Amino acid sequence: MTYVLTxxxxxxxxxxxxxxxxxxxxxxxxxxxxxxxxxxxxxxDDLRVLSGALILxxxxxxxxxxxxxxxxxxMAMMDGFIIFTLILLPFxxxxxxxxxxxxxxxxxxxxxxxxxxxxxxxxxxxxxMTLVGSMEPVTMGHALFALxxxxxxxxxxxxxxxxxxxxxxxxxxLRTSMKLRGFRPGxxxxxxxxxxxxxxxxxxxxxxxxxxxxxxxxxxxxxxRIVLLEEFRLTRTDVMFAGxxxxxxxxxxxxxxxxxxx
Amino acid sequence: xxxxxxxxxxxxxxxxxxxxxxxxxxxxxxxxxxxxxxAGVLSASFFVASLIHVPIGPSSVHLILNGLAGLVLxxxxxxxxxxxxxxxxxxxxxxxxxxxxxxxxxxxxxxxLAGLIFGRLVARGSPMQGAIWGGLGGGFAIAATTLAVxxxxxxSGDEFIPAAKLVFVAHIPVIVIEALLSGAAIFLARRVKxxxxxGSKGGWT
Numbered sequence: 001m002t003y004v005l006t007x008x009x010x011x012x013x014x015x016x017x018x019x020x021x022x023x024x025x026x027x028x029x030x031x032x033x034x035x036x037x038x039x040x041x042x043x044x045d046d047l048r049v050l051s052g053a054l055i056l057x058x059x060x061x062x063x064x065x066x067x068x069x070x071x072x073x074x075m076a077m078m079d080g081f082i083i084f085t086l087i088l089l090p091f092x093x094x095x096x097x098x099x100x101x102x103x104x105x106x107x108x109x110x111x112x113x114x115x116x117x118x119x120x121x122x123x124x125x126x127x128x129m130t131l132v133g134s135m136e137p138v139t140m141g142h143a144l145f146a147l148x149x150x151x152x153x154x155x156x157x158x159x160x161x162x163x164x165x166x167x168x169x170x171x172x173x174l175r176t177s178m179k180l181r182g183f184r185p186g187x188x189x190x191x192x193x194x195x196x197x198x199x200x201x202x203x204x205x206x207x208x209x210x211x212x213x214x215x216x217x218x219x220x221x222x223x224x225r226i227v228l229l230e231e232f233r234l235t236r237t238d239v240m241f242a243g244x245x246x247x248x249x250x251x252x253x254x255x256x257x258x259x260x261x262x
Numbered sequence: 263x264x265x266x267x268x269x270x271x272x273x274x275x276x277x278x279x280x281x282x283x284x285x286x287x288x289x290x291x292x293x294x295x296x297x298x299x300x301a302g303v304l305s306a307s308f309f310v311a312s313l314i315h316v317p318i319g320p321s322s323v324h325l326i327l328n329g330l331a332g333l334v335l336x337x338x339x340x341x342x343x344x345x346x347x348x349x350x351x352x353x354x355x356x357x358x359x360x361x362x363x364x365x366x367x368x369x370x371x372x373x374x375l376a377g378l379i380f381g382r383l384v385a386r387g388s389p390m391q392g393a394i395w396g397g398l399g400g401g402f403a404i405a406a407t408t409l410a411v412x413x414x415x416x417x418s419g420d421e422f423i424p425a426a427k428l429v430f431v432a433h434i435p436v437i438v439i440e441a442l443l444s445g446a447a448i449f450l451a452r453r454v455k456x457x458x459x460x461g462s463k464g465g466w467t
Binding site: 074 | 264266267268269272275286287290293295296298299300301302303304305306307309310311313314316317318319325327330334341342345346348349351352353354355356357358359360415421422423424425428429439442443444445446447448449450451454455458
């Protein structure tokens with residue numbers, strides 16, 4: 001699925017399958033550990049400890065075998081979205097002034113708060129992308145089901161994953177035909193109406209497609225059960241990995257408490 | 263519109279998560295097995311639509327279309343948009359994990375609300391009337407989302423209030439564009455496939 005956004009070539013194995021070293025670990029364990037990791041890191045406040053968390057996430061990325069640059073680039077894209085809020089923070093938080101721009105005082109407290117948010121956000125999203133994002137989306141669905149996620153929600157997710165790609169191709173076909181008819185987007189009513197019609201047409205085609213899908217599924221006796229293609233098994237490596245993660249998190253919490261007391 | 267991990271306070275995160283669980287449960291309850299393929303394919307099309315960039319002056323904005331999702335899907339928009347947010351966080355790195363609940367409430371909440379308020383109006387009358395109500399619904403949802411984002415930031419700390427105000431002002435053009443686009447989309451859908459809408463008779467929900 002990743003190529004939907006990045007415009008890369010389609011992987012042959014289907015959706016964004018990345019051959020990563022972490023792929024051999026139990027997907028259920030990876031999901032659970034990621035959630036525990038995220039909750040722990042969000043609870044941390046000390047900048048030194050949060051830097052430690054970011055280093056831990058980097059280390060996860062390093063052992064995962066994911067392409068280093070590409071993953072970091074994607075993380076930087078998220079930073080692009082939050083940068084404005086972060087830049088504003090030093091000016092809006094009361095505290096000791098650092099310097100002033102056009103009469104607005106920037107404070108140290110605000111700068112620390114902004115750094116704290118940036119470190120937390122990056123550490124968590126990097127861990128999420130390496131541990132869970134490296135899964136085949138279908139595997140993620142099955143793992144979530146094995147972790148007692150409601151069956152219908154998993155079905156809905158699997159359908160979404162399956163058809164994002166199909167519908168994107170449909171979207172590109174519609175865009176091509178618009179281009180062939182000389183459509184050039186600009187800031188005008190014609191553009192917005194045409195985009196609206198484009199979205200409307202996509203919805204109409206989507207609902208018609210879903211009617212065909214339902215007919216095909218009924219024909220094959222679909223009953224709403226999720227059939228798991230592989231059985232997840234917790235191996236010794238999984239337990240060791242989880243143990244190492246828990247130890248690392250315990251160390252982070254210990255450091256936070258120690259710094260807070262100091 | 264995504265809030266990232268680390269910005270919000272714990273009570274806001276917990277409140278968001280609890281509301282999101284409720285919304286998903288409610289949405290799934292209104293989604294019989296027969297309708298899952300339709301909801302899934304529509305959820306995927308809203309995901310793809312959110313990748314469209316629409317020009318505005320020298321810049322461009324990407325669509326959210328949560329109002330349109332609510333008008334078409336009704337309550338099912340909640341789990342559908344939640345799935346979209348989950349996939350974006352996990353595979354694209356947009357948003358975060360602990361804020362998933364808050365983000366879902368901020369985006370899917372207004373969608374469901376738009377569906378409840380404008381859903382029937384959109385399916386009634388002439389296509390043009392439907393389009394006008396749809397445009398209002400689309401604008402309403404995105405405005406409510408912006409307010410909800412601002413509200414969740416402001417609840418977490420006073421230092422965010424200026425940023426929250428700025429977010430709202432900066433999104434006024436987006437609100438207008440989403441309203442125009444939703445209206446046009448509904449105008450076309452009403453003429454081609456009137457049964458698309460959740461509020462219509464013999465509709466898919």
